Amino acid sequence: MRSATLPADHDVRNDWSVAEVHTLFTLPFNDLLFRSHALHRRHFDPNAVQVSTLLSIKTGACPEDCKYCPQSARYRTGLKAEKLMRVEEVVAQAERARDSGATRFCMGAAYRSPRDQDLEQIIGMVKAVRALGMETCATLGMLTQAQAQKLADAGLDYYNHNIDTSAEYYGEIITTRCFQDRLDTLRHVRNTGMHVCCGGIIGMGESVPDRAAMLHTLATLPEHPESVPINRLVQVEGTPLSGRADVDPFDFIRVIAVARILMPRSHVRLSAGRAQMSDEMQALAFFAGANSIFYGEKLLTTENSQQSADRRLFARLGIHAEPHAAVDGHAQVNAAAEEHEQRRAAT
Numbered sequence: 001m002r003s004a005t006l007p008a009d010h011d012v013r014n015d016w017s018v019a020e021v022h023t024l025f026t027l028p029f030n031d032l033l034f035r036s037h038a039l040h041r042r043h044f045d046p047n048a049v050q051v052s053t054l055l056s057i058k059t060g061a062c063p064e065d066c067k068y069c070p071q072s073a074r075y076r077t078g079l080k081a082e083k084l085m086r087v088e089e090v091v092a093q094a095e096r097a098r099d100s101g102a103t104r105f106c107m108g109a110a111y112r113s114p115r116d117q118d119l120e121q122i123i124g125m126v127k128a129v130r131a132l133g134m135e136t137c138a139t140l141g142m143l144t145q146a147q148a149q150k151l152a153d154a155g156l157d158y159y160n161h162n163i164d165t166s167a168e169y170y171g172e173i174i175t176t177r178c179f180q181d182r183l184d185t186l187r188h189v190r191n192t193g194m195h196v197c198c199g200g201i202i203g204m205g206e207s208v209p210d211r212a213a214m215l216h217t218l219a220t221l222p223e224h225p226e227s228v229p230i231n232r233l234v235q236v237e238g239t240p241l242s243g244r245a246d247v248d249p250f251d252f253i254r255v256i257a258v259a260r261i262l263m264p265r266s267h268v269r270l271s272a273g274r275a276q277m278s279d280e281m282q283a284l285a286f287f288a289g290a291n292s293i294f295y296g297e298k299l300l301t302t303e304n305s306q307q308s309a310d311r312r313l314f315a316r317l318g319i320h321a322e323p324h325a326a327v328d329g330h331a332q333v334n335a336a337a338e339e340h341e342q343r344r345a346a347t
């Protein structure tokens with residue numbers, strides 16, 4: 001372990017080797033969690049979790065063939081397709097989310113890539129949601145450099161674009177685009193200075209080396225994504241991936257812990273799949289380093305944990321919602337972690 005006297009910036013590396021990441025996955029569970037939790041405390045208030053709400057602003061009828069996704073037009077899941085929402089409807093939903101305690105609002109659209117005329121409408125949403133004082137995130141599929149720039153100019157804080165799995169396993173899950181397409185969009189987003197939100201899905205039949213390779217790709221990008229969603233596959237009947245055995249909960253927690261160690265200053269989000277997790281499993285995920293959740297009745301098209309259950313869980317664990325990091329997410333979060341350490345030292 002690194003010495004506690006080293007500056008916290010020393011923990012941030014972009015030169016991880018695949019072998020190092022593999023080694024982390026083979027650590028005994030307690031050793032891995034001890035290490036990830038220690039790092040988590042150095043960089044964040046360990047009792048604060050960011051609360052984010054998701055909204056599907058354009059649902060279903062997607063031309064892509066992602067085998068996990070209920071929104072692909074190729075699978076019969078019974079999902080009703082819906083056109084791009086109007087700006088006023090989106091703002092009303094964002095207000096509701098803000099009033100129930102969310103500080104961040106993520107708008108998702110089932111596109112391979114957005115049409116320029118739709119992007120104009122979405123830009124209207126970004127501006128209006130930002131005006132409510134919320135952090136904004138959008139996930140709209142592949143973007144050209146010019147499209148990414150338009151979103152950045154509109155003030156979008158984060159763009160979500162997941163790599164989902166390893167480069168090696170990608171072709172087993174999606175055939176209508178390739179891994180490099182994802183990396184290209186991520187580069188376009190990064191070039192604009194927007195924050196990057198990028199993670200993946202666990203439970204699609206991938207191997208542990210695939211999980212290690214996925215996290216290795218994220219942790220060796222020129223800059224770590226500021227937000228790293230780790231989804232547990234939500235199995236939707238009619239999609240090719242439904243009916244699989246669930247991932248072992250401890251194996252899922254290992255992914256959270258390794259993500260925390262590799263990207264110590266990023267928010268690691270315990271994303272899809274919480275509705276199927278016990279409170280104990282979620283508590284372990286927070287201990288391992290997860291510090292962001294989706295809060296609200298729905299994810300995009302599937303059920304999320306009940307809001308009342310989340311409020312009870314936070315109260316039982318003494319967790320509070322992280323305040324909105326308006327200007328520089330990292331700087332504010334580090335300040336919060338320092339404050340927490342001072343409070344702890346004083347008691």
Ligand code: SAM
Binds near residue numbers: 069112140234235272
């Ligand atoms: N169409 C855009 C794209 O693919 O980038 C944006 C929306 S897409 C639904 C956003 C992400 O949701 C996917 O990259 C995937 O990681 C996640 N996702 C979709 N279906 C899921 C499922 N059944 N279980 C877990 N995560 C899922």
Ligand code: DTB
Binds near residue numbers: 106160230231234271
């Ligand atoms: C992410 O990584 N997970 C979210 C968000 N980013 C867009 C989406 C989860 C979707 C789960 C399946 C559904 O509700 O359709």
Ligand code: SF4
Binds near residue numbers: 063065070072110
């Ligand atoms: Fe379309 Fe995105 Fe679903 Fe893939 S994950 S089918 S691109 S909505």
